[in-house]
Amino acid sequence: MSALKGIRLRTFVIFACAALAGTALLHTSQRVQEAEETLASLEAEIAREQDTMRVLRAEWEYLNRPERLERLATKFLDLVPPSPDTMSDTLIDEAATLPEKPVDNDQAQPASYEAEDTQ
Amino acid sequence: MIFIRRLRQNPSRLKGEKSTALDLARGRLALMGGVFILVYLLLALRAVDLTVVQAKKIDPDLRIADRTTQSPNKPGNLMRADIIDRNGVMLATTLKTASLFADARFIAEPKAAAAALKKIFPDLAYGETLQKLQSGKSFIWLKRNITPDEQKRVLEIGEPGLAFEESTKRFYPQEGMAGHLLGYTSVDNQGLYGIERSFNGYLSEHTEPLRLSIDVRLQHALRREVAATVKEFKAIGAAGVIMDVNTGEILAGVSLPDFNPHDFSIVTEDQSFSRLTQGAYELGSVFKIFSVAAFFENRDLPMSTTFDASEPIRIGGFTINDFHAEKRVLTIPEVFMHSSNIGTAMMAQSIGGVKLQEFYTDLGLLDPMAFGVKEVARPQVPNPWREISTLTASYGHGVTTTPLQVAAGVSTVVNGGTLVKPHLVLSDEPDNTPDIRVLSESTSHKMRQLLRIVVSEGTGSKAAVKGYNVGGKTGTAEKIVNGRYDNKKKISSFVGVFPMDAPKYAVYIMVDEPIGTKRTWGYATGGWVAAPAVARTIASIAAIEGIPPQFGPDHDLASNLKQYIKLEEKR
Structure with missing residues (x-):
């Protein structure tokens, strides 16, 4: 078009750049908004998961309270707490006579009759 | 303006001035139009993208969750911190709960909603709920602290006003x-008792x-026993405590009767009273540990060194x-x-009342004990302190203090003589x-030897646990009823320490007004009542x-004291 002759190349380039920059800006701002939404939804999800974890942990601790474990152990297990006699006669002797426990590749566990605490 | 400046700078373009200017304007319009069309096209595309393409990606749960009031962890809106035991086991935590309310202006079908709610919460009365839903008020509580499951079921009713x-x-x-140590909080999460x-x-x-x-x-083992x-x-x-004798850490502490902290509104005064820290008692012969x-x-x-105990001591109309x-x-x-x-x-007489009182004070027996909770009693001493006070205080009468x-x-x-300051945190x-x-x-x-011989040969024999070198001392005191000692109402206690050659644990159990049984021949003394409980507790601690x-006489600390003892035939 002859009408465009009047516009020099430089001006055209400037307009093109402006349009490009505008498009890029719009695109970026859309991306940011999108990312923010994802972030907010993830954060909300994390908060929900954390709340759920709190509830589950509380329930776990409630179900693992010593009073209940003792009641269930008495009912369902044939085990009794170690007394001085059983500790000396079985555990200590056994520790001496038992063959060595094969060493696990991942971790070697020390022979211990102490119940490990779950943190 | 740029245009004019350009014209001046480029005189050669002035030929055919008018038509050129028109073309120029047209061209620019076309360009601008093109740019706008492009931009609107982009926007249109984006709109399609958002509403059609991406709409499916948004989590439907989130949209529901967005509608309920979220309370993120803003400062000032923190969840009250947890309390854990020494191994990280949870003792107290804060959970989010939802409370159901109605905005009666938006209730679409009050009768159906009331019936549905009655189904979920059987304790809600249908009539009352219906009345609430029809009241037209913008905020009415229906049910506090409901479970997540109940919340889900209420949402499923689909009533916009709930x-x-x-x-x-x-x-x-x-x-x-x-x-008693942990305490409890009010409904608005303010600590009202104990550590809380x-x-x-x-x-x-x-x-x-x-x-x-x-x-x-x-704690469980102690409470059980x-x-x-x-x-x-x-x-x-009763009251009981397990303490680390070297650090003063309170490993367990119990006072009975106790209470459920979730239901503190129904707790009686007797339940909330901590016999361990709030009860100052005349605790009897356990005080002989401190006097000796x-x-x-x-x-x-x-x-x-010998003392003639063949005759009672008579002093000022009082007989010991x-x-x-x-x-x-x-x-x-x-x-x-x-x-x-x-x-x-x-013994107390020979050192004098002042020294005895000083020693009790140094041990922290006569001042209110600061150890982490505020519910503590003030020990009482006789005022004025007479000579008879020295004599009775030596075996734990006339002076009150707390079991802790x-x-x-x-x-x-027993720990070698350095002051133990009990603490809970x-x-x-x-x-x-x-x-x-x-x-x-x-x-x-010397005191460790003496405590050991009480269990191996003396009044505390029922506290013995095979293999653990328990030492200890019994204490039986009569309670004061209407200003005089009542020999039917006793405070019977036993303090046990083990292992005696290198003490680590002190266990003290005090029983308030025990009644002797057939098994104890009617005795309700510390040696019969509290000592067996201490023995069972110690066996549990060991397990x-x-x-x-450890077996064998090598470990018996008190064996070289036996030369000073006239052993009875039957032993």
Whole structure:
């Protein structure tokens, strides 16, 4: 078009750049908004998961309270707490006579009759 | 303007001026139009993208969740910090709960909603709920603290006028197991008792859990044994404590009757009263530990020193008698193992009331004990302190203190002589305060021997646990009823320490008004009531902590005291 002759190349380039920059800006701002939404939804999800974890942990601790474990152990297990006699006669002797426990590749566990605490 | 400037700069373009200017304007319009079309096209595309393409990606749960009021962890809206035991087991935590309310302006079908709610919450009355839903008010509580499952079912009714408000509620997974130490909070999460009260500021401002010195396993073992004792002897109450004698950490502490912290509105005064820290009692012969230690500190005399306990002491119309009367001259180990009031009173007399009182004070027996909770009693001493006060105080009469303070005092006596300050909160920072020496290492050693012989040969034989070198002392005191001692109402207690050659644990159990049984031949003394409970507790501690038993006379600390003892034939 002859009408465009009047516009020099430089001006055209400037307009093109402006349009490009505008498009890029719009695109970026859309991306940011999108990312923010994802972030907010993830954060909300994390908060929900954390709340759920709190509830589950509380329930776990409630179900693992010593009073209940003792009641269930008495009912369902044939085990009794170690007394001085059983500790000396079985555990200590056994520790001496038992063959060595094969060493696990991942971790070697020390022979211990102490119940490990779950943190 | 740029245009004019350009014209001036480019005189050659002035030819055919008018048509050129028109073309120029047209061209620019076309360009601008093109740009706008492009931009709108982009926007249109984006709109399609958002509404059609991406709409499916958004989590439907989130959209529902967005509608309920979220309370993120804004400052000032922190969840009250957890309380955990020494191994990280949860003692108290805060949970979010939803409370159901109605905005009656938006209730579409009140009758259907009321019927549906009645189905979910059987305790809601249909008529009342319907009335609420039809009231037209914008905010009416329907049900507080509902479970997540109930919340889901309410949402499923699909009634727009039903909404939830999130709130927090304190939860105690171990229930009342350490209730008197832990305490409880009000509905708006303010600590009202125990650690919850004394550390209210910390708990409401921090998110890091507060770590206590309690071990729930030991706490359970102690509570079980104390409760069994209360039941067996039909006592009105009891207290017990397990203490680390070297650090003063309270590993377990119990007072019965106790309460459920979730239901503190129905707690009676008797339940909320902590016999361990709020009850100041005349605790009887356990005080002989402190009196004999005071004697050794002030008089450099050997174990073979004798006291004539063949006759009661009569002073100012008051007679001091022995309960387990030997009616003969006794050496120090014999005074201690037979729990002779006469012998102990003579020891106290020889050092004097001032020294005795000073020693009790140094051990922390006579001042209110600051250890982490505010519910503590003020010990009482006779005022004025007369000579008779010295004699009776030596065997624990006339002076009151709390069971916790006795445990701390005994810890100080047996641990080598450095002051034990009981505490309930574990600190990450190492304790740099210098040790305060209250008694000498040699006195402490002598006291360990004496405590051991009480269990191996004396009144505390029922506290013996095979293989664990238990030492200890019985105490039986009569309660004062209407200004005079009532021999039917006793405070029977026993303090046990083990292992005696290198003490680690002190266990003190006090039983309030036990009644003797057939099995105890009607006796309700410390040696019959509390000592077996201490023995069972110690056996549990050993099993829980995995302490291997040690057998053989080599470990018996008190064997070289036997030369000072006239052993009875039957033993």
